[in-house]
Amino acid sequence: MKEIASMHHVTFSYDTEEEGSSLIQNKALDDVSFTLYEGQWLAIVGHNGSGKSTLAKLLIGLMFPSSGEVNLFLESLSEENLWEMRSRMGIVFQNPDNQFVGSTVQDDVAFALENNGVPHEMMVKRVYEALEQVKMTDYVNHEPHHLSGGQKQRVAIAGALALRPELLILDEATSMLDPQGREEVIEIVKKLRAEIGLTVVSITHDLEEVLLADRVLVMNEGKVLMTGTPQEIFKQETELESIGLDLPFALRISELLRAAGVELQGNHMTEEELVNELWTFHFSK
Amino acid sequence: MDISFQQVGYLYAKDSPFEKRALQNVTATIPSGSYTSIIGHTGSGKSTLLLHLNGLLKPSEGVVKIGDTLITSQTKGKQLKDIRHRVGIVFQFPEHQLFEETVEKDIMFGPLNFGVPKEIARDRAHELVRLLGLPEDVLQKSPFELSGGQMRRVAIAGVLAFKPSILVLDEPTAGLDPRGRKEIMELFHRLHETENLTTILVTHSMEDAARYSDRILVMHEGTSVMEGPPEEIFEQEEQLHSYRLGIPRSVHFQRKVENMIGQRFGRIALTEEMLAQELSVAIERKGERPC
Amino acid sequence: MQKTQGYAASRAKTFDLILTSMLASLVFVATLLLNIKLPIGNGGLIHLGTAMLFIASILFGPKKGALAGAIGMGLFDLISGWTLWAPITFLTRGLQGYIVGKIAWSNGRKGTSLKFNLLAMTVSVPITIAGYYIGERILYNSWIIPLASIPGDIVQCIVGIAIAIPVCAMLKKVQFFK
């Protein structure tokens, strides 16, 4: 498997000018390491302020670590190769309004291509392809304030796709959307994974989104608390709850059932699993 | 104070080429002391309806009745201010309304506008900071130096501070993490009980609507289409689907199991706790019955 | 080392550019507030565009102030039926923003001295009025007709100053604008 990105013992603190002389520097990231391979979907979870966005910013070189190393596409990220690296990945942020640069949908999708000096003809082709991938071709000439939040985020994804990135980062891209918008965006990401095998890092609070990932990284106070498949992660129920994270619905119900004295065989991530168990062991007996 | 909408209609940009109808023939009642959730698809007119509750919008057609006060397209000035004192609205992303130098001053802004004496307003600010679980020392900080979750709480305090008897919430937890969301919802629930509030919640979360409210109002394309207690509303899955709405996960799960065992539970499981209880009851019953 | 500076500088430049655009939008929106009859004074006559221009210049200095005024109000004229006035507005408001920012930011004050802010805004008033007067003199081919807009301009500026002073005082305390 080809490595796409990795962090090695990365530590980062924001320079804060505290009044007085309290020199307590809060580490936004503390000794973070992980590796991401081609085609993987990595979900990063953690409560507000646990360092998730900081991690994303270091990955795209908006900031550089105080110590440790960030590797992208097997090269160490530095100011020399920054722009080249950026042209190989895309990121979508939380607020749909504050990342829409162009005056219409197609202008916005073309923005990154323009910056990278892509010739006009190829640009037109790529813009339409990208819009097709997010199913927004009917909206090419729409202005942003006539789009819903979900549509704006899909345009943002198209803007990233137009560059044919190898890595897509979503920093809470669905958290300001209504359920329908969230659904739309998740559907698109799922589709992209299936069709072009895109590598995805998604920072999210949405557990159903986490369940779609191959691997999960749990952040707490700047540190990587644990990492593993969703199944492995959600086994650590008590630990997750102690840092204020939710559990998937089926898991919560299993717990409640156990508390009520119903004996269950295993841990169930999805509703289907739980229904099956209930059927086989309790109702069809 | 009961609230009622009688054939309320509203048009944005009335009499211009851009006229847009947002509400049509809305008739509904919100009893005093109830916790009512308003649900509906995006663009169904929920926010527009809320703005009628304190005269920020006046109905183009029909009448909004709040206690003894009638609001029609003709109502003006003084009366509206009175209504605004009694009806507090927490808007979506309320932290965007913060502006004062200190948190204390910002919380006091509302009460002072409504003629509450300074000393009392200050006491309320201190009290609310405690109630909302914020550290005491935020009072003298600038609201812009706080974290997102803290800002949200301060903004909510700014509305609670003038002690409205009707509290209106437009998606108050949008953008918070799960823990923050839960804490805020629990807080409103507590306030509803202890302060005898009439609470009106606009939400996209069927789970929250089912868990916290005792009444539900469904909006669809500008009209009120269903009204009743959550037990009744969430029974009607088909109907809700036609309004592009779903049912709470627990009810969804309940239906799955019910279909599987070919038998209905005693009641609708509005929360996860209720679901677990119903399930265990059903399992027990199953066990008792000889095969 | 050289490289680092280049990168930091390019980033700062992008931010300045966006901030300036945002200020121009703010000036535009504030100018629009006339039409919702933001009821200060007798409505109609007064909009908050001038106030916003003063605030932008005092907080962010001559360059951004000039561009915010020129682009914000110029665009307003351009797309809201006063197209013919757009060039005059562009130049005059640009000059006004520049003057306010220049004086308020003279000797590294960065808009922190109330006296200089007041001076800056006051000085800009006659210059702005003169700018419009000259422009309209050409437009109307008359020395008299442009006089008619002067009282309105003066009221506009006075309200602008009255609003800008407390708003700047508040904003200067917010961390972003220090």
Place this chain on the structure above:
Amino acid sequence: MLEKMIIGRYIPGNSIVHRMDPRSKLLFVFLFIIAVFLANNVASYAVLLGFTVFVIALARIRPYFLVNGLKPVIFLIAFTLLLHLFFTREGAILFEWKFIKIYEEGLRMGIFISIRFLVLVLITTILTLTTSPISITDGLETLLNPFKKLKLPVHELALMMSISLRFIPTLMDETDKILKAQLARGSDLSTGSIKERVQAVIPLLVPLFVSAFKRAEDLAVAMEVRGYRGGEGRTRFRQLSWQTRDTGVLIAFVLLVAVLAWVRK
């Protein structure tokens, strides 16, 4: 409140004027403003007026929108006419009543200036009615391109204009929301002394500034991660295309000037 206001008066359409390259339109309007000053007698003003009516016909704009566009300036035109009528004291007296005297020259000047004014306003209005603000920005950028040599930051200026345009509706919504939130907290903008009303604007403007600043931060980051680092080495997605009709416009303009020069005194 805010919903009453429509920004931009651009009315989409498919007339020949709509389809023209923004550069030729801008260039034409600019030159036309200068050419208007050539007119100095009845014939030349008639030519101007006739030409303007011709352009209006070509643009196929519903008169309703045109009149609407003129509303703000009709008063000014009337005022111009009256001032000239009453204050010019040359030529024969046409009319006298008590202290009011209207002179021939006054009437003549008044009408001429009003027509000139009307024609200017009409032509510029047609420009904004048939060209979207985005195209105007595009056109301006390309027209100003030669000035890059003089170190005029043309790309930056155009980008600033287009980003301002893009954020106007967003910030208008924001203004509306903040206004509503403060009104709900008992803030009162419509009563009280002047001082109180000025004070009441603070809770509106402060959050608006803070929000605009945060948006700027977000947008700058979003642009940077999408590879933006100034105007150099960029290609353009929007391409303007100069057509025969655009050359036609310039020829029409030359003809207009020729006719004007011929009929003027």
